[in-house]
Amino acid sequence: MKKLSLIGLLWCLPLASLLAQPTLDRPGFLIDTVYFEFDSYQIPAAYERKLDSLIGVFSAYPTYYIEIFGHTDNVGSDAYNLRLSEERARAIALYLKDQGVSLERVTYIGLGTEKPVADNDSYSGRRLNRRADLSIVFSSETVAPVYEVDSSAYVTTPPVQEEVIPEADTIYCNYNPFNINPARRTVIISPRGMHITVPADAFETDEAEVEMEVKELFDRSDIILAEMPTIDKNGPLEAQGMFSFAARAGRRPLKIRPEARFEVDLPATRRDPYVSVYMGSGGARGGRRNQRNAGPGDQGDPAFAAVKTWNEMNYEVGYKGRDKAYTFEVEAPGRYTIARPLYRSQNTDPEDQGIDITVKFKGRRYERNTIAMVVGEIVRTFIPLRKVSTRIYEATKVKYLDPETRLVLIGIQYDDDGTPWVAKLSFTPERLIQKPKRKGRNQRPTIKIKVKFRKIDQQRLQEMLEELNV
Structure with missing residues (x-):
C-alpha cells in the first residue's frame, strides 16, 4: 500500500481530517466518530445524519477505503466489551452498506x-469511550486512481478547474471554544x-475571528448533573433537548445585528406538534458537580449554566422528516430548549x-x-427541589402529574474528598399522595418523602445515572 504525499492529502481531505491522529499505526486518518449509549450498539439518530453526510465523500473518492474501529468503556468483562465493540463497528458497516457503500x-x-x-474513572470520560471511529485509508493498489498519478512521487494531480467558492464554512465542533470567520x-x-x-456579518464587530462555544444536553444523566430544570411559569415541561451557544470577542459578548437570524436543526426521531422553543433565564450556578479531568481527545463539558425558568418564544417550529x-x-x-407542556401527556385538568412535594x-x-x-x-x-433547611427540600404547586406517573427522587452530594453520596427513591404520586384535610384555595395535596443518603463510588454513580437514560 502506498501513502499519498501531503499535497495529495491536502487536496483530497478537509483540514479537520488532516489534523486528526490515526487511530492505529497505519496510514489512516480519523474522519468521524459515532458515540453510543451505555451497553448499546444501536446508532443514535443524530449520528445517522453525520454518516449520511459522509457517504457522498466516500463515493467521490474511490481511491480509498474505510476502516471502522469499535470501542467501549470499562464497565463489564473484557470478553463482553470486545463483543460489544465489534457489534458497534459492524452496525456502522451495515448502515453504510444499506446506504450504497460497497462492503x-x-x-x-x-x-x-x-x-x-x-x-x-469519570462518567463523562466513559461516555467519550463508548464510540466507533471511522478512518480513511488510502490505496493506489486495490483501486485504479481517478486522476493521473506521478509514479515517481505518488502525488495525485487533480484536474484543472475553476475555483468554486463554498456556500458556507462547516465546522464539526466539540464542547470547547472555537473560532469562526x-x-x-x-x-x-x-x-x-x-x-x-x-x-x-451577524455580529457587530470588525474582528477577523469570533470565538464561539456550543453546549448541549440530551441525556437525563447530563441534565441532572447540570441541575437543569424544565419549568416555565405555567408548570413542568417535557424537554426534547437543551442547548446553548455563545459568541465572544475576547471576553465580552458580541452585539447581534437586528436583522440576523440563527437557524437551528435539533435532532429528533419524530415530530411532536405541541413543542415550542423556550429560552432560559436566571440561574447563577453552572457546570456539573462531578468535575472531570481533561484527557487525550477531551471534548469539553457539555453542561452549561443552569436556568431558573424557561420562557416560551414566539418562534415557528418546523420538522425535517x-x-x-x-x-x-x-x-x-x-x-x-425544545419542549412541550407536561399537561399535553399527563393531567389536563385546567x-x-x-x-406540594417535601x-x-x-x-x-x-x-x-x-x-x-x-x-x-x-x-x-x-423538577428542581428548593432548599428549605439543611435536610429539607421542597417543590410547591407541581402541576399536571398523573397519579400513575413514574417518578424518581434523586439527591446527590459530595464529601470533602469528592466521594458521592446518593439518595434515590422511585415512586408514583398515587402511592404517596396525601389529600388536604380541609378544603380551600390554598389547600393542596402533599407528598412527603424521607430518604437516606448512602455513600457510593464514582462507578456506581455513573451506572445509576446511565440507567436513567434508557
Whole structure:
C-alpha cells in the first residue's frame, strides 16, 4: 500500500481530517466518530445524519477505503466489551452498506477497552469511550486512481478547474471554544448532530475571528448533573433537548445585528406538534458537580449554566422528516430548549392546583454541592427541589402529574474528598399522595418523602445515572 504525499492529502481531505491522529499505526486518518449509549450498539439518530453526510465523500473518492474501529468503556468483562465493540463497528458497516457503500471498501474491528480517549474513572470520560471511529485509508493498489498519478512521487494531480467558492464554512465542533470567520456564513455541527447556521456579518464587530462555544444536553444523566430544570411559569415541561451557544470577542459578548437570524436543526426521531422553543433565564450556578479531568481527545463539558425558568418564544417550529430534526430560527445566542407542556401527556385538568412535594434527607449531610430533583422515568421532565433547611427540600404547586406517573427522587452530594453520596427513591404520586384535610384555595395535596443518603463510588454513580437514560 502506498501513502499519498501531503499535497495529495491536502487536496483530497478537509483540514479537520488532516489534523486528526490515526487511530492505529497505519496510514489512516480519523474522519468521524459515532458515540453510543451505555451497553448499546444501536446508532443514535443524530449520528445517522453525520454518516449520511459522509457517504457522498466516500463515493467521490474511490481511491480509498474505510476502516471502522469499535470501542467501549470499562464497565463489564473484557470478553463482553470486545463483543460489544465489534457489534458497534459492524452496525456502522451495515448502515453504510444499506446506504450504497460497497462492503469491499469497508473493514471493521472491535477493540474493546484497549484504546480509551478519556479517563474511565469519570462518567463523562466513559461516555467519550463508548464510540466507533471511522478512518480513511488510502490505496493506489486495490483501486485504479481517478486522476493521473506521478509514479515517481505518488502525488495525485487533480484536474484543472475553476475555483468554486463554498456556500458556507462547516465546522464539526466539540464542547470547547472555537473560532469562526464572522464575515462568512458558517454551519456548526455539534457532537450530537445539532446544526447551528450563523449568517455572514451577524455580529457587530470588525474582528477577523469570533470565538464561539456550543453546549448541549440530551441525556437525563447530563441534565441532572447540570441541575437543569424544565419549568416555565405555567408548570413542568417535557424537554426534547437543551442547548446553548455563545459568541465572544475576547471576553465580552458580541452585539447581534437586528436583522440576523440563527437557524437551528435539533435532532429528533419524530415530530411532536405541541413543542415550542423556550429560552432560559436566571440561574447563577453552572457546570456539573462531578468535575472531570481533561484527557487525550477531551471534548469539553457539555453542561452549561443552569436556568431558573424557561420562557416560551414566539418562534415557528418546523420538522425535517428526511433529516429527523426540528428546525427553527432564533434571534440571538443564549440557552434554549425544545419542549412541550407536561399537561399535553399527563393531567389536563385546567383547575389543577398542583401538588406540594417535601423531602427530608437523612444520613450524613454536606452543605455544598447538593443536587435535588424529581425526574420522570418516562416523561422527560425535571423538577428542581428548593432548599428549605439543611435536610429539607421542597417543590410547591407541581402541576399536571398523573397519579400513575413514574417518578424518581434523586439527591446527590459530595464529601470533602469528592466521594458521592446518593439518595434515590422511585415512586408514583398515587402511592404517596396525601389529600388536604380541609378544603380551600390554598389547600393542596402533599407528598412527603424521607430518604437516606448512602455513600457510593464514582462507578456506581455513573451506572445509576446511565440507567436513567434508557
